[in-house]
Amino acid sequence: MIKKLLLILLVCFSSKAHSQIINEKLVEKHLTTLADDQMEGRKAGSQGIEMAAKYIESEFERIGLDKFESQNSFRQSFSSKDMSLFNVIGVLEGKSKADEYVIISAHYDHLGMKTGEKGDLIFNGANDNASGVSAVLALAEHYKTQNINERSLLFVAFTAEEMGLIGSNYFGKQINPENIIAGINIEMIGKESPFGPKTAWLTGFDRSDFGQIIQKNLEESDYSLYPDPYVNFRLFFRSDNASLARLGVPAHTFSTSPMDKDLDYHKVSDETKTLDLFTVSETIKAIAIGTLSIVNGNDTPSRIVMKKDEPFK
Amino acid sequence: MKKIFFCFMFLGFLFNLNSQNLEKEEVQRVIEKFFIGFHEKDSLTIASTVYSIDFKLLSTSTAQDGKAVLSPMPFYSFLNVLLQRPSDANWKEKLTGFEIKIDGKLANAWVSYEFWVKGNFSHCGVNSFNLFKGDDGWKIVTLIDSRRIENCNLNSLTN
Numbered sequence: 001m002i003k004k005l006l007l008i009l010l011v012c013f014s015s016k017a018h019s020q021i022i023n024e025k026l027v028e029k030h031l032t033t034l035a036d037d038q039m040e041g042r043k044a045g046s047q048g049i050e051m052a053a054k055y056i057e058s059e060f061e062r063i064g065l066d067k068f069e070s071q072n073s074f075r076q077s078f079s080s081k082d083m084s085l086f087n088v089i090g091v092l093e094g095k096s097k098a099d100e101y102v103i104i105s106a107h108y109d110h111l112g113m114k115t116g117e118k119g120d121l122i123f124n125g126a127n128d129n130a131s132g133v134s135a136v137l138a139l140a141e142h143y144k145t146q147n148i149n150e151r152s153l154l155f156v157a158f159t160a161e162e163m164g165l166i167g168s169n170y171f172g173k174q175i176n177p178e179n180i181i182a183g184i185n186i187e188m189i190g191k192e193s194p195f196g197p198k199t200a201w202l203t204g205f206d207r208s209d210f211g212q213i214i215q216k217n218l219e220e221s222d223y224s225l226y227p228d229p230y231v232n233f234r235l236f237f238r239s240d241n242a243s244l245a246r247l248g249v250p251a252h253t254f255s256t257s258p259m260d261k262d263l264d265y266h267k268v269s270d271e272t273k274t275l276d277l278f279t280v281s282e283t284i285k286a287i288a289i290g291t292l293s294i295v296n297g298n299d300t301p302s303r304i305v306m307k308k309d310e311p312f313k
Numbered sequence: 314m315k316k317i318f319f320c321f322m323f324l325g326f327l328f329n330l331n332s333q334n335l336e337k338e339e340v341q342r343v344i345e346k347f348f349i350g351f352h353e354k355d356s357l358t359i360a361s362t363v364y365s366i367d368f369k370l371l372s373t374s375t376a377q378d379g380k381a382v383l384s385p386m387p388f389y390s391f392l393n394v395l396l397q398r399p400s401d402a403n404w405k406e407k408l409t410g411f412e413i414k415i416d417g418k419l420a421n422a423w424v425s426y427e428f429w430v431k432g433n434f435s436h437c438g439v440n441s442f443n444l445f446k447g448d449d450g451w452k453i454v455t456l457i458d459s460r461r462i463e464n465c466n467l468n469s470l471t472n
Binding site: 205224 | 355360365366388389396
């Protein structure tokens with residue numbers, strides 16, 4: 001009897017410890033670091049983005065991720081438009097399906113700085129997209145601790161998204177899309193969704209059954225996922241998921257932001273203090289619960305088929 | 314003196330009646346807005362009319378074997394279906410009557426309807442709404458509907 005009680009206690013304690021990995025304090029640390037004025041708006045090719053990359057690398061190191069394809073760096077370096085650019089990639093190898101990959105991504109670049117004016121000149125990009133990178137880092141730590149990923153997980157911070165999805169485009173050319181089971185991209189999860197607290201929306205909802213898998217997994221939780229309400233904004237094509245989706249990968253973007261009402265979008269006022277840490281943290285937890293069956297190999301979302309004449313911008 | 318008193322009483326009664334009517338109009342407006350969102354596949358408009366955290370959707374019907382069925386539908390499933398509807402599907406829910414009752418922050422609306430698909434009559438029934446008035450006005454908390462094809466007394470024989 002006592003043994004049973006101890007076992008129950010142990011189970012309770014350990015599951016509690018797991019769920020506590022993702023919390024507002026951790027999220028705040030990532031957010032305030034990445035959106036700090038020192039990072040000067042993280043423009044691709046700038047000194048500021050170098051600092052951001054270093055922070056992401058140091059976190060991947062601390063969490064204990066492996067490097068991609070046995071490179072000696074977390075950076076995937078390349079040049080484009082006369083700039084030297086780098087995605088930052090950390091790997092958590094799958095336990096039984098190591099050659100099946102799930103990508104968890106967010107872009108870490110932003111717009112840099114304004115010139116020739118007084119006042120606040122820095123585009124901190126706290127919501128866009130320090131919030132998404134915070135999610136990638138928190139999920140990496142969560143899955144490393146949980147040790148339940150039957151499939152391999154690639155945690156990717158994409159560069160030069162704001163210049164036209166350059167980082168994710170390059171990444172897409174380096175992989176075999178057939179080995180990529182799903183793309184979980186995260187953008188702007190720092191403001192409460194138009195559907196209320198504890199809700200998010202997913203771009204390209206009806207292009208694969210990815211979204212319905214997430215909804216099913218969230219059924220027991222008090223969080224819900226809705227189809228992207230801003231269809232006219234064509235957001236499915238405007239974030240890094242598009243670079244993978246065009247290769248057939250069911251790759252979608254999670255977001256919470258009220259795009260039609262967000263006065264800080266692409267403004268210098270996009271700072272950590274305008275964000276809702278509860279929304280960020282709850283959304284990351286929901287992504288962990290929602291994508292679990294894909295990560296542990298039980299569900300495989302249907303592939304995306306693009307129409308031939310479908311534009312990508 | 315008595316006359317003046319009754320005068321005031323009567324004015325008060327009229328005022329009350331008037332504000333009740335204004336509230337009823339407001340409730341009807343929220344329900345109509347819900348259907349604007351429904352017809353235009355605009356999930357944001359729909360979301361703005363419901364009390365999102367607790368919003369419940371249920372449907373009552375009779376199965377082929379005659380059994381009564383109560384089926385809850387998660388809000389996200391409702392929006393999935395709505396947004397995935399082809400743009401030429403042409404669903405039209407015609408609201409044919411409103412009976413609204415209000416007590417304080419609670420309202421009940423009994424709204425009869427006809428459902429038409431591509432100009433053809435599909436079914437009729439009643440939408441029963443419960444609304445709550447919080448800081449941001451009346452919001453729909455529950456929607457339970459009935460669906461039937463008999464005794465529909467079509468108000469609009471043509472589309």
